[in-house]
Amino acid sequence: MDKLVINEFSNQIISFQQQLGWEDMFGKRVEVCGAITQRQMGENDYCEPWTELNLEVMSRHWHLNLLPLAMRFQLITQNLKFTTPCNAVLQVTNKQVFLEDCIAAHMFLPLEAFHFGSLFKGRFLSHFSRAACMGTSLEQSHSLQILRILRSCPTIVDPMFVDFEHDRDIFIVRFAVLDGGFRPKNNENAKISTASVIPGSSVALKVRYASIRRILIDLRAKLPNGKYGRRIYFHLNYPPEIRKYQRKTDEDEDKGSSDGNRWRTIPENNDDRRDNCAAINESPYFCLELQQRIPDHILYQLISRLRVRAVLSIEFANLRFHYLNVSDYVDAPVRFVGCDHRIYASDEIISSNEQISEPLFSPVDAECERKIRDCNVFGLEYLIAALLSRGAVVKDQILIDNKTRDAFIDMILQTFRDNKELTLEALERLINMVDETKQVPCLFTSFEKIRNSLLRQKDVMEEIYQENKREGYQHVRKVIITPTRVLLVVPELLMGNRVLRTFDKDGNGALRIQFRDDDGTPLRLNTVGLFLIQSTTFNTLSRGIYIGDRHFVYLGSSNSQMRDNGCYFYDDGKGGQAHKIREQLGKFDRCNIPKMMSRMGQCFTQAKRCTVTLKRHKYNKTYDIIGGRDTNQTFYIFSDGVGKVSQEFAEKIAFDVGLGTSVPSCYQIRHRGIKGVLSVDPSLDxxxxxxxANNVVDNNKMTNKQNDLAVLFRPSQDKFKAPRDEYIEIVKFSTPTPVCLNRPMISILDQVSGMQRFSVHKRIKKRIHDLLDVQITQLADMLMSEEKCREKLNELPWRINVSLLSLARGFALTQEPFFRSLLRANIRCTLKKLITKIQIQVPPHLGRSMFGIMDETGLLQWGQIFVQCTKNIWLKTPSKSAAKVILTGKVMLTKNPCIVAGDVRVFEAVDIPELHHLVDVVVFPQHGPRPHPDEMAGSDLDGDEYSVIWDPELMFEHNEPPLDFTKSASDSKIVEEEQVELEMRKFFVNYIKQDSIGSISNAFLVNADLYGITSEVCINIAKKHSKAVDFPKTGNAPAPLTKQWTVGKDGNMLPPERAERWPDFMCKNHEPSYISSRLVGQLYRRIRRLSDALNLTAAMEGSLSITLDPDLEYPDWEQYQNIAQAQLDSYHAHIRSLMENYGIEDEGQLFSGFISVIRNRINDRDRDDMSFYNTNHIIEKKVSAVFKAYRYRFFDEFGGFLENTLPDHEDYQNGNFQERRICIYPSLEMKRKASAYYIVCYRNASMDTTHRILSFAWLAWDILCQVKQEVRLIHGKTMVQLLDPLSENASEFIKNYCIANATDMKWTMSSIMKMNQVACILEPYCSRYKGLEDLFYILVKWATFHELLKERLNAIHICLLFIQFGLGYYADDKNILQVQFLEETAEIIDESSQLECDLHNLVGGIGICLLKFFKFLSSRTMQTLKMLNFRNIGYRSLLIRGQWIQLNKAALKTLFSIALTGNFNHVTLTGTGCESGDSLNHKIAIESFMIELPIESPLHLAKFREKVHKHSGVKYLQMRQFTHRKKEDELDYSKFTDRIIVSAVGTLDSLHRLRDLLSVRPSVNPFANYKESSDMISRLILERLEKLD
Known part of the structure; x- marks a missing residue:
């Protein structure tokens, strides 16, 4: 299926179908078959309208015909005459058109040139063009020679080429520049002579496939010399990574494999000395101009691999090409200067007091600037600057000439004078549209459309704005600063903080700054480099940002904001305003700048300000509870961070924050200079x-009153002196919260239990596996159980009331394709998170996450805790009367992140009546040698949340010694007032440069997996982790993670702390990895197997047939067929546009909100936990808007939506009443139209397997309810649908299959029964249980089809195992809702006997028996059985585990295939034709992975590959080799390691065999020699392969 996109529909297109076909070189015709389907994008979108034509093109030789087809398309469309300038695009989407082979790379493809620019209306406007050959012939020769030297590759023949490394999902453009080469700094090695320096640099432009949004190819690009060439245009989410490598002649030549350091710009030609940063990095399109000598078959291979690896459709079009230098832009209408990167922010400059030079301001048009400022609204100036910060896509429309710029500004100003708020909102939406759309339309037209749209909904917008304001949310402007760009983001909604509420009430004073790498990830030293980090951050912090006439300077940041590399800037006014604000926040100790910044950060913490006043006489300070001493001989503080609040005042707070009568036991608060938590203490009341009662009058002065206190704070909570304030700020409060096991905690549970006792280890491992089983079973039940299905659908974004589409009304949603697609998306997204995080849910009746507080009564003893939790975890605001549970006995606690063995601890939960008022918190004692919270990762009680688990199967026998988390003393010296801001900026930059806590945590996890959690290397990393946690307060950074082997305390070699290779559960496919034998690895592989089965199913989903529900076919629906088709085409275009803009794979992901990958993330919302609106939220709103618009349009001809609907009282509590309306009394015409919508949509979907859109059918879902009931009554059907539709369908399938294959069934069963011993067992059961023989037959055919009966396992075993299962012999597995459906039988009975039982009469029929058996076969219970013994049913046979383990894998694949597709072809050999064989043998591509081998291996790579190919059975196998030298052996050329990237295509089973062949399973002996074990890992694969024949 191909798609033609044009801006209009012309009569000439009628002949297009005939013109496109031709005969290929084999005489076979390439033809367009079937009618061209036309879809038009209409007025509901802000973009310009276009037309889609869907074409079905047939060819048997696509490897030869795709490029000629595209070329022919370009020739034809070039000659079509359109009335307006437009561009026709051929979009090729079908995977079958492309090559299946997994070619690893296309290297050294020669380029003529490359270009950076933008695309608008079929014209590519280049702002930077660099040709391969430039300058004199001598310069060209010189450039090529330098490239050969610096790349250490004398065979390079082209001065510019591109390497497409498909197995690494990256392409790199390489060339050399004559820039003089390496230049030493002033203070280093001044003796280097110019003769010893290579006078040039090699440049690498790196583009990751994940950054590509669109691939557009012009096969007939007209070149400057008049000839035609080939250009590939890549639309990028962020700029390419520029790296430049320079070296001296005496340096090691092997470093030629290095790409060098990050740079921001490159010259356009040899004489260019300009800063081309804006031309390169503000251009969204990167164009590669290929040399003509690249053969067509290579280009076809390249396109095919890009299609697969980038997961994008390939587009062909004729594009006009023009060049425009960015210096030719006219003057901007507003002033905007961000980070000036040209200043070298060296350590010397950072340490000095030198004033950084003023920035160079770009020219601004004085008249435009005056007109904008005359409006006297900074928001207008900001939004125009934000629009221009998008770069070339905007400037190429607005700044082309003065007339266009002035017209655009005048249009905005005219609208602004008419309606100020509407204009600002329209500009915000225009900016968002530029960010989100793949092809930016005319900004003039789009602004007009947006404005008109807003005029129709301004009342609703005002209501939403006021509601957000009441809830404490504020709109704050945000600026994202990267090494190459400064992006001004539209104001975002977030919870306010003290600074914003006090100093920025109108929202014009503050900017929220985030420093990011260009791809949106945090700035990291190892990826960005020291220079770019310092020049990006320090220069911005020092100079600030200029927008209009305002100068924003560094103010401060919250602690979480600093961890996220963010801060606040504030309008400095005439100078010194930011300094005045800091002074007004409070008095801070200047002895320790990091601690001062941490204290100041309290004022920037997001919190809701209560309107309940806290007068000064209502609060006081009490003493801290201290005891024990740390290694510094400092007293521990048991009450560190926790104060008390009266019940009365807690109730007032609860009511104020909207909790009604639900009063939390604990509030996390901020008040003046105080931070921490307040626990409810009735003793104050x-x-x-x-x-x-006793007429006691408190005559103490106001601050010493004791008898009428609402709050008691503690000294440990008071961090600094702040101005008087009567309001308290609420950050968070206690509420029932679920808890999960994560990778670090599972690792600790696994290894600590192994250190204690074998039985403990076995019990804990089994329990964690069982918990994973529960989660996996829930995923399957979602698609197999109507009840579970509806529960999950009700959690998704509300657009359809699934409660009305009930079984009683005849709807089986587990069988309905649209609703199944939503659940499939949920399952895939859940599994993706499980694979990457391994977060295993703890049942809410066995574990919770809770705030920690201290026992104010003093009754708890050391080692004891008190825990009382709300029984129903879904009651987020439980009332006082809600059911509760008080825990007694062993309880396990930890605080995330947990690292070392002692961080997970077991306590004794006791019942203390005096503490019964505390719910959903964990209460610690105030006695003991050391506070229990401090034992767990050095935590305290100022708001830390603890994982509380009381599952008896997860308990240790005893606690391991806790690590000493005593904080090291920091250097204290008073910093002069005028130096404070400089020191703050320096620390901010130093914080970004340090290793992140996340990388240290990962290093610990990896080393613990290989060397043990108590190994010396892990203890060293744990100490660094503790120091990194304290770094924001102490300023003492941990030493970097070691990268080389070192000598430990005992004289043995210690491995590098930064991992050499990674365990498989870390998902580092592009790094050497090994199979982890520990529990985390086992869990990962179980989830991975399930994910692989889902991937296989996903490949088949598009081919699944769509069956129309006959009960939704209303009489005379054909009257509305044409209207339905027209509306479907328009709706289809809108939904597809959303999916393409965000790179969303299918409609199920779009409508469910469970989106695997979103390609457009320019605003960084998804990595920003402060932002109220993330990208998923925006997509949800957009989808709802489209769905709502077309639902309204459905009712237009009947008088309108509101006139024909009533509020849905069943869902009234959910809030949005206007959308939650239903049509209760539809007219006859409405029913016909609703039926037409459904039928037309599903018929289209059944024919279009590539672009299925099913949601359109359910726009009138409420009317379809009426339609279904009436049609069922007309046909005399019962109103109640099947109770278990999936099982009933399975029963029907079994019945039909057995009838169709009656002869084979008779022969198969007789061959099984020919042994008397077997017949004596099976015949009595078959005679008593009707339908059992059918089940035996279907299971034998299933096992035969999956090739399970080749060795010891045979058909008899399958039948006997099913009998054992039916008798309940395996019913002890709690995770499978097992019901015994057989009783022991030894006699054959007559058909007339009353003992005969018909299994068809079960709820779900015999199908339920089959599905439950598959559940059992795929379960952990089956997987862990040591043997299968059939003696208990009279058959002497025993199978050991290895003889039937494939049964478990096949059942897992089958169960989830049935669940996901609702299709039973996977159960049998033939099913309905040959579809099942094709589906289960479907070829899929494995994610490329890396292995390592010693280079001295005599095994040649070709021979190596041949062996692997043969023994794995994959269809295609590619192995790409490059040499890697270990760092500690830089001078020893004998110690090399070959790193090989493996790519393959094959069946799921063959890919599993491939992984097994090439995977390393190292031993985890804690007493082994680490160095020898590490060196052995790279030889294990080699030894295994050398044994193969």
Whole structure:
């Protein structure tokens, strides 16, 4: 299926179908078959309208015909005459058109040139063009020679080429520049002579496939010399990574494999000395101009691999090409200067007091600037600057000439004078549209459309704005600063903080700054480099940002914001305003700048300000509880961070924050200079009541009153002196919260239990596997159980009331294709998270996440805790009368992140009546040698949340010694007032440069897996982790993770702390890895197997037939067929546009919100936990808007939506009443139209397997309810649908299959029964249980089809195992809802006997028996059985585990294939034709992975590959080799390691065999020699392969 996209539909296109076909070189015709389907994009989108024509093109030789087809298309469309300038695009989407082979790379493809620019209306406007050959012939020769030298590759023949490394999902353009080469700094090696320096640099432009949004190819590009060439245009989400490598002649030549350091710009030609950063990095399109000598078959291979690896359709079009230098832009209408990267922010400059030079301001048009400023609204100036910060896509429309710029500004100003708020909102939406659309339309037209749209909904917008304001949310402007760009983001909604509420009430004073790499990830020293980090961050912090006439300077940041590399800037006014604000926040100790910044960060913490006043006489300070001493001989503080609040005041707070009568036991708060938590203490109320009852008058002065206190703070909570304030700020409060096991915790549970006792280890491992089983079973039940299906659908974004589409009304949603697609998306997304995080849910009745507080009564003893939790975890605001549970006995606690063995601890939970008022918190004692929270990762009680688990199967026998988390003393010296801001900026930059806590945590996890959690290397990393956690407060950074082997305390070699190779569960496919034998690895591989089965199913989903529900076919629906088709075409175009803009794979992901990959993330919302609106939220709103618009349009001809609907009272509590309306009394015409919508949509979907859109059918879902009921009554059907539709379908399938294959069934069963011993067992059961013989037959055919009966396992075993299962012999597995459906039988009975039982009469029929058996076969219970013994049913046979383990794998694949597709072809050999064989043998591509081998291996790579190919059975296998030298052996050329990237295509089983062949399973002996074990890992694969024949 191909798609033609044009801007209009012309009569000439009628002949297009005939013109496109031709005969290929084999005489076979390439033809367009079937009618051309036309879809038009209409007025509901802000973009310009276009037309889609869907074409079905047939060819048997696509490897020869695709490029000629595209070329022919370009020739034909070039001659079509359109009335307006437009561009016709051929979009090729079908995978079958492309090559299946997994070619690893296309290297050294020669280029004529490359270009950076933008695309608008079929015209590519280049802003930077560099040709391969430039300058004199001598310069060209010189350039090529330098490239050969610096790349250490004398065979390079082209001065510019591109390497497409498909197995690494990256392509790199390489060339050399004559820039003089290496230049030493002033203070280093001044003796280097110019003769010893190579006078040039090699440049690498890296583009990751994940950054590509669109691939557009012009096969007939007209070149400057008049000839035609080939250009590939890549639309990128972010700029390419520029790296430049320079070296001296005496340096090691082997470094030629290095790409060098990150740079921001490159010259356009040999004489160019300009800063081309804006021309390169503000251009969204990167164009490669290929040399003509590249053969067509290579180009076809390249396109095919890009299609597969980038997961994008390939587009062909004729594009006009023009060049425009960015210096030719006219003057901007507003002033905007961000980070000036040209200043070298060296350590010397950072340490000095030198004033950084003023930035160079770009020219601004004075008249435009005056007109904008006359509006006296900074928001307008900001949004125009934000629009221009998008770069070439905007500037190429607005700044082309003065007339266009002035017209655009005048249009905005005219609208602004008419309606200020509407204009600002329209500009925000225009900016968002530029960010989101693949092809930016005319900004003039789009702004007009947006404005008109907003005029129709301005009342609703005002209501939403006021509601957000009441809830404490504020709109804050955000600026994203990267090494190459400064992006101004539209104001985003987030919870306010003290600084914003006090100093920026109108939202015009503050900017929220985030420093990011160009791809949106945090700035990291190892990827960005020291220079770019310093020049990006320090220069910005020092100079600030200029927008209009405002100068924004560094103010401060919250602690979480700093961890996220963010801060606040503030308008400095006439100078010194930011300094004044910091002074007004409080008095801070200047002895320790990091601690001062941490204290100041309290004022920037997001919190809701209560309107309940806290007068000064209502709060006081009490003493801290201290005891024990740390290694510094400092007292521990048991009450560190926790204060008390009265019940009365807690109730006032609860009511104020919208909790009603639900009063949390703990609030995380900020007040003045105080931070921490407040726990409810009724004794404060009791004391007040006692004083009143006894007429006791408190005559103390205001600050010493004791008998009428609402709050008692503690000294440990008071961090700095702040101005008087009567309001308290709520950050968070206690509520029932679920808890998960994560990788670090599972690792600790696994290894600590192994250190204690074998039985403990076995018990804990089994329990964690069981918990994973529960989660996996829930995923399957979602698609197999109507009840579970509806529960999950009700959690998804509300657009359809699934409660009304009930079984009683005849709807089986587990069988409905659209709703199944939503659940499939949920399952895939859940599995993806499981694979990457291995977060295993703990049942809510066995574990929770809770705030920690201290026992104020003093009754708890050391080693004891008190825990009371709300029984129903889904009650987020439980009332006082809600059911509760008080825990007693062993309880396991930890605080995330947990690292070392002692971080997970077991305590004794006790019942203390005096603490019964505390719910959903964990209460620690105030006694003991050391506070229990401090034992767990050095935590405290100022808001830390603890994982509380009381599952008895997860308990240790005893606690391991806790690590000493005593904080090291920091250097204290008073910093002069005028130096404070400089020191703050320096620390901010130093913080970004340090290893992140995440990388240290990963290093610990990896080393713990290989060398043990108590190994010396892990203890060293744990200490660094503790120091990294304290770094923001102490300023003492941990030493970098070691990268080389070192000598340990005992004289043995210690491995590098930064991992050499990674365990498989870390998913580092592009690094050497090994199979982890520990529990985390086992869990990962179980999830991975399931994910592989789903991937296989996903490949078949598009081919699944769509069956129309006959009960939704209303009489005379044909009257609305044409209207339905027209509306479907328009709706289809809108939904497909959303999917393509965001790179969303299918409609199920779009409508469910469970999106695997979103390609457009320019605003960084998804990595920003402060932002109220992330990208998923925006997509959800857009989908809802489209669905709502077409649902409204459905009712237009009947008088309108509101006139024909009533509020849905069943869902009234959910809030959005206007959307939650239903049509209760539809007219006859409405029913016909709703039926037409459904039928037309599903018929189209059944024919179009590539672009299925099913949601359109359910726009009138409420009317379809009525349609279904009436049609069922007309046909005399019962109103109640099947109770278990999937099982009933399975029963029907079994019945039909057995009837169709009656002869084979008779022969198969007689061959099984020919042994008397077997017949004596099976015949009595078959005679008593009707339908059992059918089940035996279907299971034998299933096992035969999956090739399970080749060795010891045979058909008899399958039948006997099913009998054992039916008798309940395996019913002890709690994770499978097992029901015994057989009783022991030894006699053959007559058909007339009353003992005969018909299994068809079960709920779900015999199908339920089959599905439950597959559940059992795929379960952990089956997987862990040591043997299968049939003696208990009279058959002497025993199978050991290895003889039937494939049964488990096949059942898992079958069960989830049935669940995901609702199709039973996978059960049998033939099914309905040959589809099942094709599906289960479907070829899929494995994710490329890396292996390593010693270079001295005599095994040649070709021979190596041949062996692997033969023994794995994959269809295609590619292995790409490159040499890697270990760093500690830089001078020893004998110690090399070959790193080989493996790519393959094959069946799921063959890919598993490939992984097994090439995977390393190292031993985890803690007493082994680490160095020998590490060196052995690279030889294990080699030894295994040398044994193969």
């Amino acid at each position: 009791q004391r007040k009541h006692w004083a009143i």
